[in-house]
């Protein structure tokens with residue numbers, strides 16, 4: 001068989017240093033998931049006393065670079081051109097590949113979003129490395145600097161640990177919504193920002209992007225409050241009460257997968273393994289049994305309230321508060337109570353604030 005290329009082990013892994021993170025952006029703003037990569041990457045870099053290097057591509061990226069610096073990057077390597085305003089697979093992969101070849105990072109984290117997955121696989125092929133996809137836990141061994149990449153397997157029932165001992169960079173895509181956004185505390189001048197103006201070969205611009213219209217989809221990853229409905233609602237009408245509760249709490253509507261399968265609500269509301277991973281301050285699970293595939297998407301919520309007629313439902317184990325009641329009785333009472341609390345000039349601010357005016361995440 002000819003023409004096949006296999007991942008090539010590197011001769012001297014010690015030549016490969018520092019942690020790269022890909023800073024995904026959209027419409028001139030860093031996506032929340034970019035900040036999550038900074039948080040995950042910083043923890044790894046600090047453990048092995050190396051630098052955290054943010055890779056940023058787009059058009060007019062200086063402001064985004066300064067923002068990423070404030071979130072903790074030590075170095076930002078950027079490339080900008082009007083032709084790179086929107087994500088384009090081949091030009092982006094070529095530029096990132098050049099950064100990798102020049103800088104030789106030990107670890108490279110890329111968000112497991114649509115564009116991130118597209119990019120990661122191409123860079124892995126370009127660099128003859130592998131990539132561990134969709135990681136939910138990351139650690140690094142201090143002495144060997146081997147990345148320990150964990151990802152769910154067997155329908156999320158087990159966690160696999162994947163090590164890449166001989167190839168560099170050690171690449172991983174990281175699931176959105178899992179890793180914490182770090183505090184924005186660093187003085188941007190502490191970061192070395194290098195941005196180069198690049199030109200894109202016209203052969204990669206055969207398709208002209210005339211206009212970019214973002215899909216009007218819900219962004220559950222940035223929500224501070226998520227109120228989710230499940231099959232226990234009994235019909236699509238049940239989502240009216242879910243929407244009302246989400247609205248009085250200033251939150252977003254989530255859903256279990258079967259409700260989306262049945263067309264009770266659109267797929268972008270689905271929380272879980274095959275939906276969105278959320279990390280709100282408050283998660284309300286209404287008529288949801290708590291199967292592992294749903295839990296995987298909401299288990300990092302700060303506070304969980306579940307409403308269910310079955311006190312033995314799995315979701316109860318993951319709940320801080322459990323209301324053992326038919327949702328048709330519980331929700332109107334809850335909505336009224338919150339409304340009168342607010343009318344009495346009380347604030348529900350801690351739960352209502354959105355997490356930073358960042359661009360819409362993409363899964």
Ligand SMILES: Cc1cc2nc3c(=O)[nH]c(=O)nc-3n(C[C@H](O)[C@H](O)[C@H](O)COP(=O)(O)OP(=O)(O)OC[C@H]3O[C@@H](n4cnc5c(N)ncnc54)[C@H](O)[C@@H]3O)c2cc1C
Pocket residue numbers: 155229230231232233255256257258259270271272273274275276286287288289290291292293294297307308309310313325326327328
């Ligand atoms: C590969 C794979 C991927 C999957 N990915 C996902 C995913 O991303 N997200 C996801 O959610 N699921 C996912 N699933 C499906 C998952 O396994 C469960 O089937 C699903 O989460 C169950 O949805 P549910 O809790 O809404 O329904 P059910 O399990 O039917 O639970 C309904 C609950 O409502 C309660 N209830 C009934 N009536 C009332 C009432 N009147 N008031 C209050 N409570 C009531 C019941 O006691 C019950 O606990 C996946 C499955 C597979 C195999």
